[in-house]
Amino acid sequence: MVENRDVNDSIQAIPTHQIVELKGFRDGLRLMIDASASIEEIRVSVKERMANLGDSLAGTSIVIDTGGQELAAPDLEHLKSLIFETYGLEIVTDPESPAPTPDIQEDKQQKAKKEDLKSTKPNAAAAADSQSDVDRIIPTKRKTKPTAKAEATTPLLTDLPNREATHVIRYSLRSGQVERFFEGTLILFGDVNPGAEVIAGGDIVVLGRLRGLAHAGALGNTSAIIMAMNLTPTQLRIGHLITRPPSTGIRWSKPQPEIARVENDNIVVEPFNGF
Amino acid sequence: MGKVIVITSGKGGVGKSTSVANIGTALAMLGKSVVVVDADIGLRNLDIIMGLESRVVYNSMDVIDGSCELEKALVTDRRVENLKLLAASQRNNKTDVQPEQMKDVCLKLRETHDYVLIDSPAGIEQGFENASSAAEAALIVTTPDVSAVRDADRIIGLLQAKEVSDLQLIINRFAPNMVKKGDMLNQYDVLDVLSIKLIGIVPEDPSIVGSSNRGLPLIYDATSEAAGAYKRIARRLDGQDVPVPEFKAIGWFSNMFGKLFGLD
Incomplete structure (x- = not known):
């Protein structure tokens, strides 16, 4: 706490x-x-x-x-x-x-x-x-x-808003499937395939590959983060900000956990090495 | 008691009907009694691909509205006796049939046949609902294209929601040369996204067009690689353990030597 x-x-x-x-x-x-x-x-x-x-x-x-x-x-x-x-x-x-x-x-x-x-x-x-x-x-x-x-x-x-529920999903999301929680952190054990969406009021953690769309802080909270074991999304949204990976993206030769967060009104993605 | 298998893809034009015709024929050649059902009501194709168009008298619509006995509506294949076709109505629309009615027909067919293969229409609407209503297993057909894989992923999600858990993947129109150049997804890319069991890879074969137009399933062409792939899929479907061969890119060098020395 x-x-x-x-x-x-x-x-x-x-x-x-x-x-x-x-x-x-x-x-x-x-x-x-x-x-x-x-x-x-x-x-x-x-x-x-x-x-x-x-x-x-x-x-x-x-x-x-x-x-x-x-x-x-x-x-x-x-x-x-x-x-x-x-x-x-x-x-x-x-x-x-x-x-x-x-x-x-x-x-x-x-x-x-x-x-x-x-x-x-x-x-x-x-x-x-x-x-x-x-x-x-x-x-x-x-x-x-x-x-x-x-x-x-x-x-x-x-600190009341901190005491929000955590939603745990134990399956992969396929194209067209959406998980939407306007409150709390969303943790997904599985992949988010291209065409699938995860939306949360708080943070989003994908313990798998995030290849679809993720929208953290969906109610305008730009201090929310998105983290994935392998972050190759079609689009990332945090609060009101939207970003997409560069079309000629630099990809790590070996997939590694990455974290996306807002810095000076921009969504930045970087390797996750612990807080 | 047989098995009802739906062949579906989401995207159109990836080879559902071709796969149904060839796998159905191959299973019948293995001695199984097979019915192929065209569920693409209003856009019937399967009878043409199988070369049975002129023999169709009744269709599934006639069976559903009670104007024809089920057995009477089945068209027997020209070459393999234990292969039957239940054609779709070309006059009707997909909404004229309810999933329950389709399910009844398929379950009745299951009682008297080893395999009931349902040729699903493209899309995720009622046509797909009808086709998958009785299915206990599904073969998902995809080509190694990003868009086809995306649609296949959607279809798999829908089938899983309907609790069809026996899902296997056919990768169709696989071109090793294009994979080598990096223009096409390889089978690992496809399986990485779809994460279901692979039942077979069918290499791209230009003669498929001619065979469909002539109404002679490719499977009769002993020299065709695609025909071999369909035969192997049929055997795997029937429970045999047949390994998936590695399809290699053919350069002009190996192509020439292959022709000269009969290497494969």
Whole structure:
């Protein structure tokens, strides 16, 4: 955990006053809205949050989550049309309608509410995921209920994004197959063949040959990395950046692990010799 | 009880129908009772390649809609008696048949024959769904081209999702001279991506065009290298252990000496 924090500290330090938050889950994206803000504020925040995503998310589905708070029906409609028309995202109804959690007291501060929202949602998503054929490693810390006041007020808030799930895939991906997780690190034991895609909100590690397309930090996180035992992709994407290998590529005579990360707004690939 | 095998590729023009005609004939020549089924409804070809076009009276569509008995719709080959063809309808469309109906026909054929070889249409749509509905094994045909390999990879993924696990690869139109020049993928490149079992490599053979047009499967040409390859594939399919020979590039020097001294 300590090591993780070091690596990711700067990644997603989300200011606590944020009105709109975009998080990725297995079933798609979730736009978390603080409904106590005015519709105008929400609208501006949505635009701000989505502006730097480019069109990388077009066609995916999104859930609008007000964390159990009421949002006036016309306002909701307005938001839906804004998101759909501007960003090409499909709005789906929330599968698990968020009911207000009973243990939230009205007099608790906004911060505590946020904390609760953040920690419970991934758990719900994880539960829904349990039937899938993809294993998930969920750090034990995640399972602790955030009801305890101590948990909610500890300075752990900034490293919350670190406690994301890890998705483990134990097969190769063939052309046309896509594995997409908007949350957490994706580890694949196998190859990603040309024409296959791996997309993750966090890092991507391929313990095999990566010959297809990989998109790490798919929600705009440019500190995500892509690593593979043999990195010969058709295209690499980290956050909003896209790169492809040079057509007359320099290839190592012997395949070796390589790592791709962002340096000065460029994706650089280099041999991996440990951190 | 026989075995239903689909021959498929994803990409068109890589030699599915040719492979079905030749492997089917070779298996029949080994004494097996074989039915080849043309599943390319609306674009039927297999009857032409096998030289049976003029003998087709009924097709699989007639069997499915009940206007003809299954046995009656089978056309017997001109040369090998235990080889039968179930032709496709040329008037209909792929969506006129449901995978379940195709499956019923194939399972019935399996009861009375050793091998049911299904010639799948190109593509990954309903035609492929129909062709693979009853398959317990598949032969994937690819040429050593990047695009054909990509499509084969896609098809393999789809077959694995349908839990067809007995998948074997035929590399067709293999040209050792082009591989040597670096213009063509070699078999190791292909197998590296597709990672399924190789059942045979068929070398490029210009006489395949003529044989298809004449309706005489290449397999009858004893001098053809491709025919030999198909015969070996048939034997491997039938459970025999036949090694895959190394196809070597032929330069003008070895070519001349080969001709002079009858070396091969």
